[in-house]
Amino acid sequence: MAGEKVRxxxxxxxxxxKRVADAVAKQDDMELVGVSDITYDYRIRVAxxxxxxxxxxxxxKRSMMEDANIxxxxxLDELLGKVDVVVDCTPKGxxxxxxxLYEKAGVKAIFQGGEEHELTGLSFTAQVDYADALNKQYAxxxxxNTTGLCRVLNALHKRGWIKRARxxxxxxxxxxxxxxxxxxxxxxxxxxxxxxxxxxxxQTVIPGLDITTIAGAGPYNLSHLHFAMVETTxxxxxxxxxxxxxxxxxxxxxxxxxxxxxxxxxxxxxRDLERPRNDMWEVAVWEDALAADERELYLSFQVHNExxxxxxxxxxxxxxxxxxxxxxxxxxxxxRALGIVKSFLPKTMPxxxxxxxxxxxLEEAQREFMEEGFKGSxxxxxxxxxxxxxxx
Numbered sequence: 001m002a003g004e005k006v007r008x009x010x011x012x013x014x015x016x017x018k019r020v021a022d023a024v025a026k027q028d029d030m031e032l033v034g035v036s037d038i039t040y041d042y043r044i045r046v047a048x049x050x051x052x053x054x055x056x057x058x059x060x061k062r063s064m065m066e067d068a069n070i071x072x073x074x075x076l077d078e079l080l081g082k083v084d085v086v087v088d089c090t091p092k093g094x095x096x097x098x099x100x101l102y103e104k105a106g107v108k109a110i111f112q113g114g115e116e117h118e119l120t121g122l123s124f125t126a127q128v129d130y131a132d133a134l135n136k137q138y139a140x141x142x143x144x145n146t147t148g149l150c151r152v153l154n155a156l157h158k159r160g161w162i163k164r165a166r167x168x169x170x171x172x173x174x175x176x177x178x179x180x181x182x183x184x185x186x187x188x189x190x191x192x193x194x195x196x197x198x199x200x201x202x203q204t205v206i207p208g209l210d211i212t213t214i215a216g217a218g219p220y221n222l223s224h225l226h227f228a229m230v231e232t233t234x235x236x237x238x239x240x241x242x243x244x245x246x247x248x249x250x251x252x253x254x255x256x257x258x259x260x261x262x263x264x265x266x267x268x269x270x271r272d273l274e275r276p277r278n279d280m281w282e283v284a285v286w287e288d289a290l291a292a293d294e295r296e297l298y299l300s301f302q303v304h305n306e307x308x309x310x311x312x313x314x315x316x317x318x319x320x321x322x323x324x325x326x327x328x329x330x331x332x333x334x335x336r337a338l339g340i341v342k343s344f345l346p347k348t349m350p351x352x353x354x355x356x357x358x359x360x361x362l363e364e365a366q367r368e369f370m371e372e373g374f375k376g377s378x379x380x381x382x383x384x385x386x387x388x389x390x391x392x
Contacts, residue, residue, distance in 0.1 A: 005031045006321045009083040009107075011057060011076060011098065013037040013044050015175055016112060017089030019310045021052060022276065024087075026337045027314060029323055033083050036076045040068035055079040057090075080105035085317055088112065095119070099138075108136075108320045110313060113143025113201070123204040125150040126315035126334075127249045130327025133319035141312045145169055145224055146201040148283050148303035149211070155248035156230060156241075156297070157206055163231040169198060169215040170225040172305055184219040191215045222263045223280070224303040231296050238292045239358055241299075245285055246355040249331050250311065252342055253287040253351065254302075260286075266302055269344060279307035281340045311338060 006029065010021045013035045024032045034053035037044050038061040047054055053073040056062035066072050073079075080086060080101065085108040088095040092114030099119065102109040110124075117123050120138040124130075128150055133139050142150065149167060156162050173184035191214065199213035245251050254260040260269060270278040284302040291298040314334045315327070324330040334340070343351040 004323070005029055006085060006317055006323055007031050007033045007083040008317060009033055009036065009055075009079050009086040010089060011036045011086055012089035012091070012094075013039075013047055014089060014091070015306050016309065016313075017087075018043065018046070019277070019279065019307060020087050020089055020313045021047070022050075023310050023314050023334075023338060024317070025050075025052075027334070028337075029333075030314075030317060034073060034079045036079055038065075040065045040070050044070060076101065077105070080107055083107055084321055085110065087313055087317070102138075109138050110316045110320065111138070111140045113141060113146060113309070115140055117201070117204045123201065124312060124316050124319070125154070125205045126312050126319075126327060126331050127151065128154050128205050130315060130319050130330065133316060134325060135322045136320055139316050139320055141309050141316055142201055142205060143198070144303055144305040144308045145171065145198045145215075145226070146205070147308050147312060148224070148226060148301065149198060149202045149213075149228075150205045151248060151250055151283050152226075152228065152245070152285065152299065152301060153202065153209065153211070153230070154206060155244040155251070156232075156236075157209055159244060161230070161232045161234070161236050161244075161297075162209065163233045165209065165211040165228060165230045167199070167211065167213045167226055167228040169196065169213060170227075171215055171217045172221045172224055173217050173219050174221050175306065176221045179221055183221070184217065186219060188216055188218045191217075220263065222267045224305055225263060226299075226301050226303060228299045228301075229296055230299070235294045236292055236297055238290060239362060241290055241292055241297050242287065243355060243358050243362055245290075246342070246351075247359075249328075250282050250335070250340060251285055251301075252282040252344055254284045254344070255288045256286060257288055258345075260284075263302060267304075270304075273344065275339075277306070279310070280304040281307050281311050281338060283308065311335070311340060314338075 008024045008030050010017050021035050024030050034055050035047050036055040036057045038057045055074050057076045059075045087110045095111040095115045096119050120140040122139045123142050124139045194214050196213045196215035199211045203209050260266050270280050286300045289300040311334045315330045318324045318330045
């Protein structure tokens with residue numbers, strides 16, 4: 001499909017689906033052919049306002065949607081006949097039921113993290129396993145929490161630093177749009193299953209990763225909060241940790257010293273930066289909370305549950321259809337289209353220059369270390385003069 005626009009359908013126009021649709025519409029190598037749903041409330045009406053063709057996911061719902069003055073272009077079956085790939089953003093478990101429809105239509109399909117790994121056999125995070133997804137029929141973009149873990153831990157794992165990782169996840173109690181339904185008040189709920197599903201899920205993306213996760217939910221809806229403790233294979237310095245995270249795509253530093261002290265202040269920053277829907281596609285790592293000792297690394301980071309998987313869906317479309325074979329090229333293209341950055345406040349914080357200098361210093365220190373190590377104990381050296389020789 002090189003040189004052609006990929007024709008995309010989005011099935012399910014909820015929290016993830018509406019964001020995927022908007023992201024697809026911003027790509028110059030993709031065409032959003034239509035979105036599909038069964039509702040007729042304000043959410044799907046926004047799709048009409050944006051000019052997206054709307055299809056009925058279930059044929060029986062078409063008349064009900066049309067009676068509610070929703071402009072219906074056809075049914076999901078008809079939409080599937082017009083596209084190359086469908087991004088299934090339906091509620092948990094519905095994607096698995098939809099797979100036979102996609103098989104019958106002969107379209108490639110991308111599912112979300114609410115489905116089981118076995119549904120596709122391929123769990124996807126762009127910077128980790130893009131190459132594995134090339135020209136595959138199906139892929140599953142892992143959940144928000146798993147995506148965040150994979151991005152951060154990949155920076156360490158690919159350098160051979162991780163002996164064992166442990167992470168504590170404080171999940172949001174509910175999505176903002178449905179807080180009125182089951183919002184938690186004045187409590188927190190620990191998950192009793194250990195490990196929580198995010199650890200084993202991360203292992204489907206990063207084989208060989210030794211990780212254990214525990215989780216709980218709190219009375220807030222502005223993203224998730226992660227704490228990771230990573231036992232390392234060798235002592236890793238704080239500068240090494242900082243530089244590794246800086247080089248990893250879609251991670252960005254924040255600092256409590258700048259007033260970014262909590263989940264809400266980070267989301268407020270996204271509002272002030274005029275991000276659509278206050279979305280933060282990056283993992284926000286508290287740089288001034290990073291720590292290292294002789295045995296472990298310690299990290300705290302924020303994962304925006306509504307937005308973090310959106311760029312992964314875009315890259316998955318390119319991987320499955322093969323329009324871009326190089327993962328880094330796709331990541332950079334998606335980043336440019338959506339406005340994903342490495343530095344949130346570059347005009348007043350010259351992070352790029354700081355980390356370039358840090359990287360150069362680390363490289364120089366490593367080179368000196370290797371040169372010293374290369375000499376070894378067997379390299380001939382001049383004998384030290386004796387006391388008598390020095391006097392003479």
